[in-house]
Amino acid sequence: MTKVTVAEEWLNACAGCEIAILNVGDVLVDLLVNNLDFVHIPVLIDKKYFGQTGEEKELSIPEAVVGIVSGGVRNEEHKEVLLEMRKKCQILIALGTCATDGGIPALINMYSDEDLKQFYYKDSPTTDPADYPTEHIPPLLDRCYALDEFVKVDLSLPGCPPHPDWIAGAILALLDGKTEFKMPERSVCDACPTVRESKKGIEDIKRLYEAAEYDPEKPLNEMRCLLEQGLLCLGPVTGVGCGGTKGAPRCISARVPCRGCYGPIRKGAKPLVDYMGALASVGFDPNKMLDRRGYLARFSGAHGVLKKIG
Amino acid sequence: MGKTLNIAPITRIEGHASVAIHLDDSGNVSDAKMHVLSLRGFEQFVLGRPVEEVPRIVPRICGICPWHHHLASNKAADACLGVELPPTGRKLRELCQMMAYIPDKILHFYFLAAPDFVLGPDADYSVRNVVGIVGANPELAKKVVHMRYKGQMLLEKFAGKVIHPIAGVVGGFSKPLLEDERKEILAGIQELKDFCVFTIKFAREEVFPKYLDAVKILGVFPSGYLGTVRPSDGALELYDGELRMMDKDGNFDQFTYPEYVDHIGEHTEPWSYLKFPYAKKHGALKLDENDPVGVYRANCLARINVCDKMATPLAQEELDIFRKEFGRPTHLTLLYHWARLIELVQACEKAEELLNDPEITGREHRAKNIQPRAGDGVGCVEAPRGTLIHHYKTDDNGLVTMANLIVGTTHNNAPMNLSVKQAAKALIKDGKYDQGILNRVEMAIRAYDP
Ligand code: SF4
Ligand code: SF4
Ligand code: SF4
Numbered sequence: 051m052t053k054v055t056v057a058e059e060w061l062n063a064c065a066g067c068e069i070a071i072l073n074v075g076d077v078l079v080d081l082l083v084n085n086l087d088f089v090h091i092p093v094l095i096d097k098k099y100f101g102q103t104g105e106e107k108e109l110s111i112p113e114a115v116v117g118i119v120s121g122g123v124r125n126e127e128h129k130e131v132l133l134e135m136r137k138k139c140q141i142l143i144a145l146g147t148c149a150t151d152g153g154i155p156a157l158i159n160m161y162s163d164e165d166l167k168q169f170y171y172k173d174s175p176t177t178d179p180a181d182y183p184t185e186h187i188p189p190l191l192d193r194c195y196a197l198d199e200f201v202k203v204d205l206s207l208p209g210c211p212p213h214p215d216w217i218a219g220a221i222l223a224l225l226d227g228k229t230e231f232k233m234p235e236r237s238v239c240d241a242c243p244t245v246r247e248s249k250k251g252i253e254d255i256k257r258l259y260e261a262a263e264y265d266p267e268k269p270l271n272e273m274r275c276l277l278e279q280g281l282l283c284l285g286p287v288t289g290v291g292c293g294g295t296k297g298a299p300r301c302i303s304a305r306v307p308c309r310g311c312y313g314p315i316r317k318g319a320k321p322l323v324d325y326m327g328a329l330a331s332v333g334f335d336p337n338k339m340l341d342r343r344g345y346l347a348r349f350s351g352a353h354g355v356l357k358k359i360g
Numbered sequence: 361m362g363k364t365l366n367i368a369p370i371t372r373i374e375g376h377a378s379v380a381i382h383l384d385d386s387g388n389v390s391d392a393k394m395h396v397l398s399l400r401g402f403e404q405f406v407l408g409r410p411v412e413e414v415p416r417i418v419p420r421i422c423g424i425c426p427w428h429h430h431l432a433s434n435k436a437a438d439a440c441l442g443v444e445l446p447p448t449g450r451k452l453r454e455l456c457q458m459m460a461y462i463p464d465k466i467l468h469f470y471f472l473a474a475p476d477f478v479l480g481p482d483a484d485y486s487v488r489n490v491v492g493i494v495g496a497n498p499e500l501a502k503k504v505v506h507m508r509y510k511g512q513m514l515l516e517k518f519a520g521k522v523i524h525p526i527a528g529v530v531g532g533f534s535k536p537l538l539e540d541e542r543k544e545i546l547a548g549i550q551e552l553k554d555f556c557v558f559t560i561k562f563a564r565e566e567v568f569p570k571y572l573d574a575v576k577i578l579g580v581f582p583s584g585y586l587g588t589v590r591p592s593d594g595a596l597e598l599y600d601g602e603l604r605m606m607d608k609d610g611n612f613d614q615f616t617y618p619e620y621v622d623h624i625g626e627h628t629e630p631w632s633y634l635k636f637p638y639a640k641k642h643g644a645l646k647l648d649e650n651d652p653v654g655v656y657r658a659n660c661l662a663r664i665n666v667c668d669k670m671a672t673p674l675a676q677e678e679l680d681i682f683r684k685e686f687g688r689p690t691h692l693t694l695l696y697h698w699a700r701l702i703e704l705v706q707a708c709e710k711a712e713e714l715l716n717d718p719e720i721t722g723r724e725h726r727a728k729n730i731q732p733r734a735g736d737g738v739g740c741v742e743a744p745r746g747t748l749i750h751h752y753k754t755d756d757n758g759l760v761t762m763a764n765l766i767v768g769t770t771h772n773n774a775p776m777n778l779s780v781k782q783a784a785k786a787l788i789k790d791g792k793y794d795q796g797i798l799n800r801v802e803m804a805i806r807a808y809d810p
Contacts, residue, residue: 062398065374066423066523072467073523075509079502082491094471096371096485096802102795104365104381127376127397154420157405166404170635171628174403174764175621175751177635180628186380186395187633211423211523257758258412259441259530259730266536266723292521304520304527306534309416311524341759344409348417 053084054225057114058091059135061128062155062194063121067146068093070211071118074218085225089114099131113138116224120145122152122352123195127188136201141229143220144203147210149196151313152352154210156194159356160343163190196352205231208289210311210349215294235316238285238292238299238308243271246278252333255340256280262305270298276307278332282345283307286328287321289314313350322346362390367798370394372472372489373809374424375769379801381784387791392784394777394805396634403763410732411437411754412530414763418750419524421767424467426524427460427515428743429750429767431599434528436750439737441530441758443730448722449532451714454599456519456528457741458711459545461598462552463511464744465704468809469559470504473697476803477567481574482796507555514548517541531727537720546715553708560678560701568698577786579693579779579804581649582608584639584656586624586771587663588742589614594668596675598707598742604666605639605656610689612666613641617738620749624766625654636774637766647774649782658746658771659808660699665689670702672709678702693779696807700744732758745809746771772808779804 060068072078082088089112090097099109109130117139123129136142147153158166172179197203207216216233223231262281264273277283285299289312292300301308314321325346326336339345347355362385368378376397384390402421406414415433419426431453438445445453475488478496487495494501516522518541527534537545568575585606588597591614594604605623606612615623626635627645638645638654646653656662665688670676679702686695714720735758738751745768753762783804787797 060376062400064420064423064426066420066426069423069467069523072505073509073512075513076502076506079494079498079505083494083498088491092369092371093374094372094491095489096799098371098485099368100366102485103793103798104367105363109368124400125398154417155400157417158401161401161404161407166399166401169403170399170401174626175762176624176637176764176766177626177628181630183628183630183633185631186393187397187631190399210420257410257732258416259443261529261534261726261728266538300521301526304534306520306526306529309413309526340757341409341413344413 053087054116055087055089055114056091056116056118057089057111057135057139058118059111059131060092061119061121061132062124063146063148065093066211067120070214071217074214077218081221086221109134111135111138115140116143117141118143118145119197120149122148122155123191123197123200124155125188125190129191129200132197132200141204141224142201143205143207144197145207145217146212147208147311147313147349150206150208151350152194152196153349156351156356157344157348159193159351160359162358194352199352204229206233208233208313209291213292213294216291219295234290236290237315238288238290238312241290241293242275242285242299242302244273244275244302245271246275252278252280254280255282255334255338258306264305270302273305276302277328281307282339284310284325284345287315287319287325288312289316309345310349321350365793365798367802370802370805372475373806374422377805379780381788381801383788383791387789389785389788392781392801393631394780396632396773399633403765406760406763409760411440411752411758411760414752414760415528415530416526423523424464425460425743425745425768427456428741428748430525430528431457432739432741432748432750434530435739435741436737436752437530437739439739440735440752440754441730441733442735443531443727445532445727446722446724447719448536449725449727451717451720452533452537452725453528455711455714455720456515456525457599458707458714459511459515461707461744462556462704462711463508465700465707466504466508466511466559468744469563469697469700472809473806474567476799476806477571481799481803485795488799503555507552510548511552514545518545529726531730533725536723536725539721542715542721546712549708549711549715553712556704556708557674560705563698563701564681571694574800575692575694578800579783579807580691581652581778581782582691583652583775584608585662585665585689586656586658586747587666588740588747589667590671595671596663596667596669596703596706597671598703598710600741603740603747606666606689607639608689608691617740617749620738620751626766632773634770634773637771638774645774647777649778652778655774655778656771657775658768659696659744660703661690661696662746663742664699664702670706672706672713674709675702675706678705693804693807732756743768745769769809776805776808
């Protein structure tokens, strides 16, 4: 069997998506040996952009059938690498919520780069104030972007990080000659076994330092829905998938509310508007919500969703 | 005219960096620098958020060591809100810290570092990687993948999410550990401990001896060290204790977390987004590999240097062997790999100890009646790459007004640069360089990571 060539890159990423690839588990070794041929993956292989001795002038990545990119686009180098990946790969996969929707790093879109640098290089309690660095480093873009704001993405696997089930599923589908692989367009609540009574009358929103009520000896399907207990749970407006193809939502399993790490349920969904409706339906006054954008767009600040404040 | 070799990206590390090596007309190294290419802005974008939410945001600083950021952040948030943890909550967090260490160190040693040692620094890049390791020793490779996976899954099953964790909460831990879970995790940890003890013996006897020559020349320079110790007896601590800043001769200051501002300063260079922390007592930072000033290192070799002893028996046996051969402090950069495995043994033993403590299955895992308030809190833990310092301030509503973060890689920015310069100068002469030589320069960086 011929192997499928794969190139992998990380942009404004944290390496969690790459660790999630390793968490595909024991089948990984077989895949690596028999099915996949990684031609470029900085976390594991020493392939260099400017040639192995660094003398070439132009950045280049080898050709591959499948390209996997994690992380959003935040500086000129990220953009250059992304465009090169698109040029060299037949199928481009956006891996993780940073790549599909900006992820946590896109929270920066609410602030100016000037404020960020002012604190980091001048005002921080341990820093000797200095001019901002400019030499040999790629300039920042005006904000943090998702991949599809610059290139065509063939397959999106959101999640921070994506569950290995979806990564393995996508890879196996591709090996099978299929180019279609879609995440389900349902909400975290759809996979959540907690008990919902839909009674109204909850007035106070609890903060995360307040605990849910549950009996630890009893399974999730005997715990009351966290949102109905007054905890902000983003389940209703977040895409399903964190428990893999079968499991329960991960945060709920740890008895804490969802914070939305799989991004919106479908492209173009409006979590902010939808969530206000969900809150009202359990009796909250949505106006009492603290740091509303910091909850509702925590993982999806690209695509112009989070704009500068002030 | 001389020329510049642009080595990008630095590979088999976590993060985005490149190295530029400048050669003069005769082909000798005039300068070499490591450029960190990104600035992500966590200090900025946690502002205005409820402080108890920050431990759910900052793990994204690093997906290889998310637990350590999660836990340091939880400690800082506890301190801002003035919360005391019940002993069970504290121990559950410490257990997770130990369990997170184990798969991470297995990953680093076998996947990121070992290709240089097992296949050799001159092997072609296309085989000098984890796939090459699989080819060289398929049985061992399968076992490594399995053991790393097992470590990850034990933690995931108990704590819900292993990458970018959620189960640490201000005031403690979100759920108790049940007796059945405890038994299952304990059995898994014992198996991992056996594998880790095998690993250090294998490395000590079969891998490192072949490279002792390289160890003595690559990236070597005298520096200070930063790590955490147990206040009662100076034993190496990975979770909680006091910070020790040692100078290159082995003298040290010991201080509590909030005192970090008196001991650490940060300097900026125009050619890297990342700042360069230095030991304040020396007054300034001088990036000169022959006569460095203010430079200190963090991460495993630093912890092994600053501690008086290990906290557990098998790890202590390993430290004895190490100290007999290399002394204290030792400045040989490639010994990071060895030090990493000594700590791995302690992490396994410590996890076992915690799982055998009756309090670990207690039901008071989380403090009650927490209120927002204005506060100032510093939380630290030792991450695989070095001491994490999370410092937050809050307003009356418990919303963040200031966040100062100094993380593992940042501490090592100055020493990584010096190691690169020293290695490049020692290895590249008269215009002669090749892939193998340049890979050796990178090895000087890889030692620090994670
Ligand atoms: S999606 Fe999450 S895990 Fe993946 S790179 Fe972004 S922050 Fe890291
Ligand atoms: S709101 Fe949260 S707890 Fe309730 S059903 Fe949805 S995911 Fe589950
Ligand atoms: S419950 Fe929500 S925040 Fe938690 S892992 Fe699932 S999608 Fe992410």
